[in-house]
Amino acid sequence: MIARLTAALAMGVVFGLGLSLSGMLDPARVQGFLDVTGAWDPTLMFVLGGAVSVALAGFALARRLPRPALDARFDLPTNRRIDAPLLGGAALFGIGWGLSGLCPGPAVAALATGAPPIFVFVPAMLVGMAAFRLVQARLG
Amino acid sequence: MHPYLAGLTGGALIGLSVAGLMLLNGRIAGISGLVAGLGQDRGERRLTDLAFVAGLIAGPAVFAWLAGAWPEMRFVASLPVLALAGLLVGFGTRMGSGCTSGHGVAGLARLSPRSLAAVLTFLVAGMLTVAALRGFAP
Numbered sequence: 001m002i003a004r005l006t007a008a009l010a011m012g013v014v015f016g017l018g019l020s021l022s023g024m025l026d027p028a029r030v031q032g033f034l035d036v037t038g039a040w041d042p043t044l045m046f047v048l049g050g051a052v053s054v055a056l057a058g059f060a061l062a063r064r065l066p067r068p069a070l071d072a073r074f075d076l077p078t079n080r081r082i083d084a085p086l087l088g089g090a091a092l093f094g095i096g097w098g099l100s101g102l103c104p105g106p107a108v109a110a111l112a113t114g115a116p117p118i119f120v121f122v123p124a125m126l127v128g129m130a131a132f133r134l135v136q137a138r139l140g
Numbered sequence: 141m142h143p144y145l146a147g148l149t150g151g152a153l154i155g156l157s158v159a160g161l162m163l164l165n166g167r168i169a170g171i172s173g174l175v176a177g178l179g180q181d182r183g184e185r186r187l188t189d190l191a192f193v194a195g196l197i198a199g200p201a202v203f204a205w206l207a208g209a210w211p212e213m214r215f216v217a218s219l220p221v222l223a224l225a226g227l228l229v230g231f232g233t234r235m236g237s238g239c240t241s242g243h244g245v246a247g248l249a250r251l252s253p254r255s256l257a258a259v260l261t262f263l264v265a266g267m268l269t270v271a272a273l274r275g276f277a278p
Contacts, residue, residue, distance in 0.1 A: 016199010058159020089236025128230020
């Protein structure tokens, strides 16, 4: 368990470093990427391209292995349906992302900077997550 | 460093983290799922999720120590708009089972059609939102 905790911590640091270096922590740059009809900033294409290329190699390797190095099995999503919750949820997320230039990874990582607006966004995000859980429990 | 090169290198580090968490622990590095899991999971899974999130928060501090400056952050929204956006991001990422990391990086790298549909949807919604913002305040 200590090995898995250490691995998770280390991978978290690498993720946060990558976000910091890539410019993803800068809401103006992220919003600029979404501003296709205005002053479009293509930087995020490079971020996504770099991330997906390396992750693609990692997942290709994972498919050839019987199990992960430190645990009993690979924990992969099994739901393959493209349905209304998937698309509706993604649309709501996209609206919030466009309004703020923030998505969950950069927002959580930016807590370290102590920037006051992040302490408005992240609590609101946690409330939104809890609200979905309540709605889901109510609707079954 | 040119922003595009910094983006590509930083992106590669993000990909390394996603690949590493899968190859080592067998887990998808989806931040919205990991953060929500802190309030739901029990036992070891909660601890490993907490360790990843703690590392994620430490990342910018490590960057500041290495680079000698904190990453640039220019906020674009007022506090009420940030609060509304936070609610939408939290609710939407749970309803849609993922965000930019889980669907955008891990999902696309797994060649998942479900994740591709989510990514296209949140990109288009984000672009329309910014276009509307610019339209209202040119």
